[in-house]
Amino acid sequence: MNLLQRLQLADWRLELFTAFTCVIFFFLYKFGDLYNTKKVSTFLQGVLGVFEENFHLFGVGNGKLFEKDSSENFASYASGRENISRVNLVFRLAPRQNFFIWVMELIFSFFTESVSTPEDKVDIVISPSADYENFISAIVSKLGMNEYRRLNYYLSLTKTSDSASLPESFVFMSEANDFQEKTFTERLAKSLNLSMASYLRYLAFTDQPIDRPQVIRDLIPQRRIVLSVKLVSGKQQLAEISEVLAAVFEIIDKISSGEITFRAESSKKVVKTRDAEVAKIIKAEEAMKQDDLAEEKARLKREEKERFRRMSREEQERAEKKANEKKQRKLQKKMKVRS
Helix, strand or coil: CCHHHHHHHCCCHHHHHHHHHHHHHHHHHHHHHHHHHHHHHHHHHHCHHHHHHHCCEECCECCECCEEEECCEEEEEEECECCEEEEEEEEECCCCCCHHHHHHHHHHHCCCCCCCCCCCEEEEEEEECCCCCCCCEEEEECCCHHHHHHHCHHHHCCEEECCCCCCCCEEEEECCHHHHHHHCCHHHHHHCCHHHHHCEEEEEEECCCCCCCCCHHHHCCCCEEEEEEECCCCHHHHHHHHHHHHHHHHHHHHHHHCCCCCCHHHHHHHHHHHHHHHHHHHHHHHHHHHHHHHHHHHHHHHHHHHHHHHCCHHHHHHHHHHHHHHHHHHHHHHHHHHC
């Protein structure tokens, strides 16, 4: 029997199934990868106008609008504008390139809060170059405001309030009413509408970190404005986001020029809040030191007991006598101090 006949008689079902599975997986991977890349490209093309009007550079250079770190992580950049140091656009998309992980995340997100529902979003982080007062003020969609407060430390420092000047689907989260009133300009008010709450997650002026600070240096102010939106692709939605961005750029100019100023009472509230957070960290650090000290004492005591156990009978008696004498001397010193 020659080689061809042997190949014809062999059972190739397992090999064919394996090859078919690999081909399917490859096509799913490429489809998910291309889909995510297309979504990012469409979004950036949709906001290209407002960035080109306001910045000398938009994109990552060499004609590229974005950098692809992975199939679910992309980034873009803008710079070259008065009063604004830079703008970072950070994209996080669902892992469509890995279909099985995507499905697993979707399933687990229904049963536990530790696994977030996979979604496509972009955080547009604007870093002003001008120096101004530290404060936190945000416009937040009611559709996810509890989650956004839980996931962003700086929003947990604010108070929530409704306002007749806002669309009913949004709320203010601010350290003081003065901040939300002054930063909510006429142009920003006109750029918002009721339906935008379905994709505009929040717009926040902040100087504090996203994650809860563990040490005092984490509280060092880093002023920025964060516009967090779902990664939409509709022309109207992208035009609305562009108008919000234009309004934010205008607000930064007004703050930088001194056209927008805040009351001294509002600034005092901010200082009081920051001092309270510093006090919490100091208290936590002291408690941690006490815990470490208690653990060290317990460790030394265990080691002492172990050494005592290994001693001979005579050595144990001498050690006990020495310990008793030490206790007596301490007691005598206390008696002298009291007298």
